[in-house]
């Protein structure tokens with residue numbers, strides 16, 4: 001296969017490229033990435049010399065570039081997006097451009113050349129669940145995004161579905177819960193906590209830290225995407241989760257324990273406006289219909305993640321200061 005992966009220098013995209021080459025060594029991957037602050041070429045150290053890997057620096061909102069790189073590919077997997085909620089609250093313009101207009105242009109290219117298209121989306125499109133409820137998001141949950149980031153991702157999902165219903169484009173969508181693992185930008189909770197703990201620095205936690213997230217190790221997300229690409233029904237949405245709900249504070253405490261630091265490092269800071277209380281996903285559909293299951297337990301995945309940041313601390317320190 002010849003795959004067009006967009007946003008492949010980011011966290012999940014780079015893990016996906018590594019995962020794919022491990023499993024499908026004869027395939028070719030074209031990685032189209034704008035190289036925003038969130039990208040890191042080092043995320044693909046060791047991959048960039050492969051003859052079957054092509055990197056193109058470019059923007060998914062640029063029609064000419066997208067059509068050129070999409071031509072002749074068998075599938076497009078779209079990871080490219082602006083992803084940091086706090087940044088979207090300050091200024092949503094690039095979010096609307098990359099996350100909505102960019103998806104429209106990718107869909108147009110897919111339509112022109114009849115390419116299989118997969119949109120990597122988030123559980124945040126469904127809004128928030130009450131803290132102490134047992135309800136979970138399913139594929140039938142109502143879209144109710146609550147911040148500019150999730151609103152742009154929701155808009156993109158609607159466009160993708162519209163291209164299936166209108167043009168019968170072979171599309172699928174996945175909405176995944178919170179990922180953690182190697183190569184994530186230090187602005188996000190898990191790497192930020194690990195790096196601060198390693199340096200014995202204060203660890204900022206929003207509000208009282210009781211927000212609940214459903215954590216999945218990034219490689220499990222990649223294997224779910226692979227399953228959907230091969231077995232997913234066109235026009236369908238699949239929710240992905242490893243069924244590991246934890247309070248943010250609990251995640252921080254586990255990391256502190258593994259690194260051997262005192263929880264006195266925790267510093268509660270003013271909460272994010274409209275901070276969603278709880279996300280939780282019911283992943284029965286992908287499990288039953290496509291026989292996918294996650295493999296990595298949270299504690300095991302966190303240890304692997306801590307090892308990665310410990311071994312590459314210098315590089316992440318430079319990134320954190322940019």
Ligand SMILES: NC(=O)c1ccc[n+]([C@@H]2O[C@H](COP(=O)([O-])OP(=O)(O)OC[C@H]3O[C@@H](n4cnc5c(N)ncnc54)[C@H](O)[C@@H]3O)[C@@H](O)[C@H]2O)c1
Nearest residue numbers: 007009010011012034035036038039059060080081098179
């Ligand atoms: N991180 C999570 O927990 C999570 C959970 C569910 C879904 N997702 C989705 O997965 C995807 C990848 O997330 P991530 O955490 O790896 O993000 P990331 O911020 O680490 O990486 C995003 C990548 O996209 C690139 N990019 C941004 N705008 C672009 C544009 N206009 N054209 C080309 N490239 C562009 C960036 O340069 C970067 O390399 C996103 O669509 C996100 O919504 C993330």
